[in-house]
Amino acid sequence: VDSSNRDVGWIATDDVVEYFESCWSLLPEITPALRRRKLYTAADYHEGVKNLENFLSSLHVETIFFSFQALPSALDIGHLVEKALQNQELGINYTKVKLVSQCILAAFAEVSGGNVPIVYFKGDAGSNHEGERSTQLHDSIPILSRAELALCNMTLYDILANGRKSKIGSSKSILSAFVYGKLGDRGIQRLTPYTKYPLNKHTAMTLLKALPTDVSIPIAEAIASISVGRYEIMTDLIKELDPADDKEETQQTKESGAEGSATEGSGINNCSHGSKDVEKHTPFSRKLRKSLTNITPLKFFKNKRNGAAGKKVRFWISLRRPKTKE
16 A cells, blocks of 8 residues: 555655656656657647646546555545645646647648648757757747736746756746746636647647737747748748738838838938838837748758768758849
């Protein structure tokens, strides 16, 4: 009995971080596809988190602790069950936040061309042979201020933003922290029914359109900055998800063009001042969107190196520059 209770003792631990880490370590056991490390896909991770959420939601913690001949006592069993119920509630909420955020990635993958390895959207967590850290998705995700987190459980948010002290690498989830910070507990509950596995193009787009634009657009822009092979599709999705913003941007372009025509007719070259003025009043997301639409296809080249390093292949992304009229 004592050995059995110790095996499941993590469920009633006083260390919330330890509880989350123990829960998350179950993912490869309940979803074999996640054992492939970097080869698992966005849909695989969606499936894994969904399985974990189902497991925690169906767990009856009142029945997992035992006693024999009043050892442990009924009072001790009661304390264990009470703590286990508290951890379970927080664990389910944590997993639902992770489920919604990972389902968003899977949805963008589905509607932008199909399922892909998760690193295609999140970036490689490692570094290159020169020791430089690879660009990752969370580098482009906005960090929310404390004033924006009124709808959140701060214990849960801090674990998402700061990590679970994982023994197998970083466990920070900037994407999930951003989604939770924007949606709060009620928003997560509202979107949970949209996270059924597997997704198809219809259910994926339904989820994306159910998101507030201040959640979907920054994530779409961050994905486009990582997954350059799909930047054209992602920019089209951004326009579809935020048509009002696209109309406003078109109107600004027309006004800027009209202003440029007027100054050209008067013989004064004031185009540079006009562009600076538009840029000054353009939010960062629109600036990023404009730059993404100007990215040319990747150009690969080989750079010879002396020594054992041999040859390495790098890719450069160049921005188109408008041709000047002579």
